[in-house]
Amino acid sequence: MSSLGLSQEELKSVEQTRQRLSQLSSSLNSLKNDVFMSNLLPKIDSLQASADILNHNVHAILEILAQNNALFSRVAVHPSTNFPGRTQENILLQLLRKKPEPDVEAKIDKGRETLATMSLPGNAAQMGGGGGAAAAAAAVNPRDKEAALGDIWGNTRNSCQERIAEYVVNEEGDYFTAEEHDIGIENVRTGLQRNFEDEYEDDDEDMEDDEAGAGAGAGAGANSAEPDLMIIDRPPPPPAPAVSTQEVEGATLETILRLATRGRFAG
């Protein structure tokens, strides 16, 4: 232990990282097996569950890496003496690499460059106006820019989440689009034989019952308030295909095959 020059605490972080990586690896393996072993693909639910698990694993690793950033950037790793260095040379080189790979490094540089030439994002920059933007860009501390960008993305994420929550709570059970609500749901051609509108309305009423009179809200009342005025426009039955009315025997099998072989009857 002591030869590593790491404190107990630091060793724990390294060990934790190892565990998380092994978890990620085993999750990946189990997904791989699922896909290979099941005839037809696994159910979509199970794939989504696997994706969730993988996402969670990666997130955990990132968290540990972020927490121990300072430690990991100064720890020097050496293979143990019994590591099969000859046969596993490739993986060893990967593991011992301290710098990012060239293409990653190029991307990092590009990102830094973009950040340097960028004016301060957000409201401050807009107020600065067009002309002074370039001058302002150089003046502003890159850290402030990063923080401002972080804010923008954070806000975006928050408002997306809010919107999704609203969708899940209020709108998910609604079978119709806003446009269809505008033209009136009774005019929507669902293509279903059963009377969809009735069912939908029942749901509405149930909901109103549940809400016990609190249904004075806007949307729900409009459809059920005047059921007598509903104009039902059921789609006409699809036209029968020509074949079903045609009782003729048509061409013989031989004729069809002959034509398909030679392209025409003569020659």
Added chain:
Amino acid sequence: MHELFLTASVRPGEFDTACAILQGLSWMTARRTIYRILFFAGQPQPKGLPKALHPSVLPRQQEKQMWGDLNKQLLRSSYILQATYEVAPEVDFGKENTVDLNRLPATLRWTDLPDPLRDSPITSRKKIEIPFPHGLPGSLLANGHTYTNELIQESYSFNRGDLEIVLSRYYHLPDSPGRPIAHLPPWVDLRPVDPAQKWVLNVKLNVTEDGQPEKLTKANEELMRNKAEFDKLFDFKVVDRRIFDTRIAPPPIIPGRGPQ
């Protein structure tokens, strides 16, 4: 390559049921493919394929070899050859733009007169199929073949192991004497070859190796085993091999009445 197949017809009203059963048997949903088939007639006298193809037309050795094999067949007799293009109803039909068939990938298909049947419902024949990345019609015309006609084939196919099960229907294209039509009409305007719109069902097996009679016998047996299973569903017909005659020389038989 050798192909062996059984033939039956399926009425349009029974098509959905047939597909449902075949889907169950093959564990797959039908794959729909549409082919535009151009027919080319060889010279009145067999002359083979005198011109070697430019390397850009058939770059790979495997296809060059097949071209050579085809040449041997065409020296023996003159045949009708097919050039097939895969097309899609939404993309290729009812559009104004002109397509240059020489620029599109196509498959050259040659089939021989089937082997004698000996009262078997299995049609067995030699075939050569050469994929061309481009330049197929030009190569055929340059080698003395003449364009005769074209058809559209609509097919739904299933695979079960090596077995290929195909339901096909054919359509006429509007007249365009002497050359393929410039624009394909809208899909709905196609005129079916069979007014009753029957489907032709083929249950097929391929034997890739030539000159190995024991493999042919084995494939024959396997197809007969499958026939025993499919017999409850489809009424397989013994088809006279002259129906599938692609040679130029023999006089045409009168269709409809069957061979005399």
